[in-house]
Amino acid sequence: MAISVASASAGNNVKSVIYASDANGRPTTLLAESGNIATDSTGAKTASITSLSLVAGNVY
Numbered sequence: 001m002a003i004s005v006a007s008a009s010a011g012n013n014v015k016s017v018i019y020a021s022d023a024n025g026r027p028t029t030l031l032a033e034s035g036n037i038a039t040d041s042t043g044a045k046t047a048s049i050t051s052l053s054l055v056a057g058n059v060y
Contacts, residue, residue: 001034002046009039016047021058031059 001016013036019027031054034047 001049002044003037004044005039005042008042012039013037014039016049018049018052018054018059025058 001018003014003016015036016034017030018032020029020031022028032049032052034049037045037047039045
């Protein structure tokens with residue numbers, strides 16, 4: 001997974017997550033979560049997640 005940090009924030013972290021969706025398109029079950037991603041500098045940041053197979057449809 002990757003994010004882009006546009007404004008650095010020393011000492012803070014974010015996480016990337018993927019959720020499945022229900023029939024109404026609303027997020028439901030957490031499928032994957034990254035570890036902490038430091039936001040102390042700007043630019044592209046990457047994080048690993050466990051192996052995950054996605055099927056066609058909405059995910060968040």
